[in-house]
Amino acid sequence: MNYARSPLDRETFIQKLRGEGNERFHTKHPFNRMMFEGKLTKTQVRAWIVNMFYYQLNIPMKDAAIISNCPIPEVRRFWISRILEHDGYGKVEGGITGWLKLGEAAGIPKDDMISARFLPGVRFSVDSYVNFARTRHWVESVAASLSDLFYEALAERVKAFEKHYRWVKSEGLGYFRSRLIQTKRDSNIALDIAVRYCDAAELQKRAIDAVSFKNDVLWSISDALYTAYVVNEVPLSASF
Amino acid sequence: MNYARSPLDRETFIQKLRGEGNERFHTKHPFNRMMFEGKLTKTQVRAWIVNMFYYQLNIPMKDAAIISNCPIPEVRRFWISRILEHDGYGKVEGGITGWLKLGEAAGIPKDDMISARFLPGVRFSVDSYVNFARTRHWVESVAASLSDLFYEALAERVKAFEKHYRWVKSEGLGYFRSRLIQTKRDSNIALDIAVRYCDAAELQKRAIDAVSFKNDVLWSISDALYTAYVVNEVPLSASF
Structure with missing residues (x-):
């Protein structure tokens, strides 16, 4: 790709972001394919959660x-809603609580989830994502956050749970359902922000690389799960 | 001070935080003393704003x-209100807009304030405060944020403006009035957080040092203003 001269026009830039997003999206990872095809055991589903x-x-x-x-300030005012919706505010319980409820619906007691010893590969991948957001230009991190946009991963996930893992109580899927609504509402605004503030070729290139970086983060989380729970078949208790 | 053994009890710790806060609070700086005593010129007041x-x-x-x-998450849920109140949300305009209005009430057009070239000493001091919050244990940064608690600086500031700088239109003082209300409401919660999470002697010591660091930040902002606008009497236009 040649970024040497002027910035890409809006449509080309969006196309490249999407292309990079789809290239190696974690839904293509063997662990996720197993999930969507209903091939994960209870232990493996719980390990993922x-x-x-x-x-x-x-x-x-x-x-x-x-x-x-x-x-x-305008970007901050929009972006802060992501924190609010994840941590909860007022009577809205937020994504973290939603995830705890998903765990409970799958038979993982809340306290076990809170005190879990997460796989090192998962920790390092997630930590590097937080660190990316701390150290890079903010618009690169906005681009890295766009991944929800590129694939119907959430919808696919809900379908997989409803079809293949019916032992997970249906009310536990509230997390995915709320996220679906939020994602539809927010991701185009986030994309608009990325397009608007990547006003130079160099920044556009870094935004596209950021999408690729985020793919790597999600991919290597799946790698850690796959090697621990599919290849080696570590019992879940080992990670608690 | 001896922090080697067990953490200080709540009251002693708070007393030490307050002591450190009062020690060299920026209200004692010559520039601030001049402000409170009505001795600043219009140019100097505007330079401060x-x-x-x-x-x-x-x-x-x-x-x-x-x-x-x-x-x-509980701390984040509380702390996020500070961002909301500063950036504004819904119909609440927020502290930054309030400060722009203070500027306009003092005869500084909004665009001039936004495009101002701030004094290097001010920039370096403020940048080091943001960097402190990025790199230190979060509870140290909470402690650094406690400074509003220690002095009636805000109330004193409003009084000074109402008494000595009546050429600043009264409606411009809305920023101070909103902050007074927010500070009264929030600072005790912030103090409780600092006390609760500084549960080790080492962390208590770092919290006290953080209060001192914050004093240095505010003090050196005043230094920059004093040397530029009192000692050297730089015309305000030089900083635009």
Whole structure:
């Protein structure tokens, strides 16, 4: 790709973001394919829920890091809703609580999830995502946050649970349902922000690389789960 | 002070935080004393407003940095209100807009304030505060944010403006009045958080040092203003 001269026009830039997003999206990972095809055991599903809780726990800190680097009040005013919706506010319970309820619906007691020892590969991947948001230009981190936009991963996930893992109580899927609504509402605004503030070729390139980086984060989380729970078939208790 | 053994009890710890806060609070700085005594010229008052705008601009990023380092959802849920109140939300206009209005009430056009070239000493001091919040334990940054608690600086400021600088239109003082209400409501909660999470002697010591660090930040902002606008009497236009 040649970024040397002028910035890409809006449509080309969006197309490249999407292309990069789809290229190696984690839904193509063997662990996720197994999930969608109903091939995961109870232990493997629970391992996924427990370990992804570490990701959930860190998302508000990642979003606060973006705000902490962002000098544009209008962007901060929009982005703060992500923290509110994840941590909860007033009577809205938020994504972290939603995830705990998903765990309970799958037979994982809340306290076990909170005190879980997450897989090192999961921790390192998530930590590097938070660190990315702390240290990079804020618009790169906005781009990294766009991944929800590129695939119907959430909808696919809900379908997989409803079809293949009916032992997970249906009310536990509230997390996915709320996220679906939020994502539809927010992701185009986030994309608009990325397009608007990536006003130079160099920044556009970094935004596209950020999408790729985020793919790597999600991919390596799946790698850690796959090697621990599919290849080695570690019993779940080992990670608690 | 001996922190080697067990943590200080609540009352002693609070007393030490307050003691450190009062020790070298920026209200004792010559520039602030001149302000309170009505001795600042119009240019000097305007220089203070313009340069403190850089501080205002950075506060939400500082608070987001605290949240980005804080793993406790309850603390984040409280702390996020600081960002909301500074950036504004819904119909609440927020502290930054309030400060722009203070500027306009003092004869500084909004666009001049936004495009101002702030004094280097002001920028470096404020930047180091944001950087502190990015890199230190979150509870140290909470402690650094306690400064409002220690002095009736805000109330004193309003009185000074009402008495000595009546050429600043009264409606411009809305910023101070809103902050007074917010500070009364929030600062005890912030203090409770600091006391609760500084549960080790080492962390208590770092919290006390953080209060001292914050004093240094505010003091050196005043230093920059004093040397530029009192000692050297730089015309305000030089900083635009």
